[in-house]
Amino acid sequence: MKRARQQQAGHIFLRCGFWYVRYREDVVLEDGSFKRLQKCRRLAQAIGPYRTKRSVEQLAEKTLRPFNDGVVVAESTMSLNRFIESVYFPYAEQQKRRSTYRGYRNLWKRYVKPNGERALREYRTFDCEQMLLSIARQEDLCRTSLGHIKHFLSGVFRYARRQGVLDTANPMHEVELPRARPGGETHAYSLEEEVQMLGVLPEPAATAVAVAVFTGARKGEIRGLLWEDYDGFSIRVKQAVWRSHVDEPKREKSKGAIPVIAQLRVFLERHRARSGNPRQGYILRSPQGKPLNLDALATDVIRPAFEAAQLPWYGWHAFRRGLATNLNRLGVPDKVIQQILRHANVTTTMNIYVKMVSEDATVAMKTLEANCAATVQQKRLVGAGQGSETPMDHEQEISLSERYTGVLAEREGFEPSVQVLARTTV
Numbered sequence: 001m002k003r004a005r006q007q008q009a010g011h012i013f014l015r016c017g018f019w020y021v022r023y024r025e026d027v028v029l030e031d032g033s034f035k036r037l038q039k040c041r042r043l044a045q046a047i048g049p050y051r052t053k054r055s056v057e058q059l060a061e062k063t064l065r066p067f068n069d070g071v072v073v074a075e076s077t078m079s080l081n082r083f084i085e086s087v088y089f090p091y092a093e094q095q096k097r098r099s100t101y102r103g104y105r106n107l108w109k110r111y112v113k114p115n116g117e118r119a120l121r122e123y124r125t126f127d128c129e130q131m132l133l134s135i136a137r138q139e140d141l142c143r144t145s146l147g148h149i150k151h152f153l154s155g156v157f158r159y160a161r162r163q164g165v166l167d168t169a170n171p172m173h174e175v176e177l178p179r180a181r182p183g184g185e186t187h188a189y190s191l192e193e194e195v196q197m198l199g200v201l202p203e204p205a206a207t208a209v210a211v212a213v214f215t216g217a218r219k220g221e222i223r224g225l226l227w228e229d230y231d232g233f234s235i236r237v238k239q240a241v242w243r244s245h246v247d248e249p250k251r252e253k254s255k256g257a258i259p260v261i262a263q264l265r266v267f268l269e270r271h272r273a274r275s276g277n278p279r280q281g282y283i284l285r286s287p288q289g290k291p292l293n294l295d296a297l298a299t300d301v302i303r304p305a306f307e308a309a310q311l312p313w314y315g316w317h318a319f320r321r322g323l324a325t326n327l328n329r330l331g332v333p334d335k336v337i338q339q340i341l342r343h344a345n346v347t348t349t350m351n352i353y354v355k356m357v358s359e360d361a362t363v364a365m366k367t368l369e370a371n372c373a374a375t376v377q378q379k380r381l382v383g384a385g386q387g388s389e390t391p392m393d394h395e396q397e398i399s400l401s402e403r404y405t406g407v408l409a410e411r412e413g414f415e416p417s418v419q420v421l422a423r424t425t426v
Helices: 054-068 080-095 098-115 125-138 143-162 191-200 205-215 219-223 262-274 294-309 317-329 334-341 346-353 358-385 394-403 406-410
Strands: 011-015 018-028 034-045 234-237 240-242 245-247 256-259
Touching (some): 080 143, 098 125, 125 143, 191 205, 205 219, 205 262, 205 294, 256 334, 317 334
Antiparallel strands (some): 011 018, 240 245
16 A cells, blocks of 8 residues: 655745644545645644744644654545445445445445545544534434444444554544434234234235244344255254345354244144245245245235234334243243344343333232242241340331231332233333
């Protein structure tokens, strides 16, 4: 990569009460060629300790040091937009999943491009934070979306550093997200809802939903499932399909076998029989033999059926959260749930995918209530047996007993209301 190696002292001059330094640097033109241009940068106001030319020579030397040391390269003069479009996106198209690449392009075109005309090397943490603040003011985005923009820009500057275009710290690292509305609540279907759904759906929608319910696979993974990876007892995830593109699963750990329970086996075998008993190819496929379009299936078949049955539709990913939540409620260990969902770490599984429902909270607090009552009763008996010097009178005893037993619940000082106890989907 071409670097500026020629030593230069620059020309210091005074204009309108300010000291400036004039120097030369290589820049990249629109056609990709290099050209050495004259530049000028303000040093300081000519007052106080900077009244003379000699007093600002050190400032000029500090300004020109990156150029003389070869740290600054011509490519860093490209605007952020130009670097993203001509350098970063070609890399992302080759190295990232197709859906990730398209998502990055959409983020850039919609939010970053109007704010990305400054030279790449001129961005500081302050400038990046102001960019996010400007985007937040112009667009009604939640913190999650702003976090995606920050993640994208951080990747851009990180790639620029790896390519030697920048030699400074990543300016996005210390950026704090601006205040914004919280992200929308995510949902997880309960097992009761899923049973109702399977009862009202026609085929092949019922089989598609059954696969989502009992495997917890992502939408793209469901589309990419193959008959040759199903042996009657497990089904192996090897690929994912986004639109018409076949790709690797989201992460390396996403590849793996998922146990097939009896209920799902029934759906799959019936679906196979209706499809002519294929032994290879996509499990869920269109009449043309291509992966089934699950979005179109949801729009044309699933949502109308659910609306008629007064069932909610929260999208395909709610089945994945539902499996994690239902297994957690059944007492399945966290690490096992992580293995079934094929997450990289158990924290993702428990913090994002397992949803607490009101019934679980009620049972947990009831258990705590019973334990408290048993503990107080035990201490009271021990105290009586040892002949306590400050015996509790009968009225205090009744009050304490009521405080830690179900009497308090009957007084509505502890128990959630009936509305909260009603079955809800989160």
